[in-house]
Amino acid sequence: MDEHSDPTTDQATAAFLTHRNLLFTVAYEMLGSAADAEDVLQEAWLRWTRIDLEQVRDERAYLVRITTRRALDRLRTLKRRKEAYVGPWLPEPLLTTPDVAEDVELAESLSMALMLVLETLSPTERAVFVLREVFDVAYDEIAEAVGKTPATVRQIAHRARRHVEARRPRETVSxxxxxxxxxxxxxxxxxxxxxxxxxxxxxxxxxxxxxxxxxxxxxxxxxxxxxxxxxxxxxxxxxxxxxxxxxxxxxxxxxxxxxxxxxxxxxxxxxxxxxxxxxxxxxxxxxxxxxxxxxxxxxxx
The missing domain is CATH 3.10.450.50 (Nuclear Transport Factor 2; Chain: A,)
Known part of the structure; x- marks a missing residue:
């Protein structure tokens, strides 16, 4: 190891890079914009570097939490920007790797049709739906990420799920x-x-x-x-x-x-x-x- 390197910084960097693809996926699913997802990751990284890692029990959960909070802030800003958008707004398309298509749940959650349904949710509803239905995050962890009680998060999740089910495509096609x-x-x-x-x-x-x-x-x-x-x-x-x-x-x-x-x-x-x-x-x-x-x-x- 370089004598000038900081072990804590090295640990923080390694943890962030380990989960970076997951964090980008979370941010993109919430925002529908790769450019904004990258900005969110930059903000999450800066926040992560100021954390005392000795106080972090689960690095993955903590990183998902701070990414979600930053994405929620960005989502509220995007909502105003989309209201002034010229013509229909569509998610930013991504060229994805073959393994994404093989993961049925991930592929469906990324589809243009479903992402447009997610646009009809409130920012908090979208965050809760994405974390629970797509990433299977526990209600307690979601509650910490969105600043609500677990009981409230359960209610939001139920409402968002019902809303999406009524509007999502009727069948899954191979x-x-x-x-x-x-x-x-x-x-x-x-x-x-x-x-x-x-x-x-x-x-x-x-x-x-x-x-x-x-x-x-x-x-x-x-x-x-x-x-x-x-x-x-x-x-x-x-x-x-x-x-x-x-x-x-x-x-x-x-x-x-x-x-x-x-x-x-x-x-x-x-x-x-x-x-x-x-x-x-x-x-x-x-x-x-x-x-x-x-x-x-x-x-x-």
Whole structure:
């Protein structure tokens, strides 16, 4: 060991790095933004370096607690920012490692569809739901993280669970089924085939596109297979561009990186039910496309 190194600092650093992927996953699940999750981790790290480690019984639990508190503060700020956002707001897509797709619970919790449901919860409800339902944190630990009594946390968890269950996708579809639908969608997209799109779109499909006021996007959700197909094909034809797609894994599920004339235009994530697309999420805001070139490691443990 270097004679100038501080053993306490080394221990703190080692503990933080051991749990960093978990802490990032917690922050991202709460915020839906990788950039804000990274800021939260920086704040948590600074707080962690001021802790007397001899007083910490469970380093993992303590780190999750301070990350949750910082994420809650950031979530309240984000709520105000989202209210002023131009057009629909979608979570920041992540290029995830193959093992995320293999973890059914983690993959579902990261799906665009479920993360949009979490947006309808209050900040405290979202924190409680994420910690309890996704990470299986004990009620006592959640209570310390959110500043409530365990009894109150149980009530919040029950309310949040009921709210999410009423709005979450009705069925879980395997990655292979989703990929098959994605491939059919991609063929129709690249050829501008309206009928091909109608064949894979559910009658009540909803399209959300996020340009953040930087890129052109539909200002409101578009509902119905016919309207969605016309919007997609009409947009490609009007722009007179060459559109190609690359199948990849986005937020733990098959996704699509769309390129226009060779340049990255956006990311498409799908919600599939009954072999048809019920939700179509197109992120075009360039500020949200920084995590699709290299894999992000996420974990529940």
């Amino acid at each position: 990655p292979d089924e989703t990929r098959a639908v994605m491939e059919s969608f991609l063929r129709a997209l690249e050829t501008g085939d309206t009928q091909g799109l109608l064949d894979v779109l559910a009658p009540d499909v909803v399209l959300l596109s996020d340009g953040g006021g930087v890129r052109q996007a539909a200002p409101r959700p578009i509902s119905g297979a016919g309207k969605v197909a016309r919007y997609i094909v009409g947009g490609i034809g009007k722009a007179q561009v060459t559109l190609t797609g690359e199948l990849t894994v986005i937020n733990g599920a098959p996704g699509l990186v769309v390129r226009v004339d060779g340049e990255t235009d956006g990311v498409i994530a799908l919600q599939v039910e009954g072999a048809r697309i019920t939700g179509l999420y197109y992120v075009r805001n360039p500020h949200k496309l920084t995590r699709i070139e290299s894999e992000v490691r996420l974990t529940l443990r």
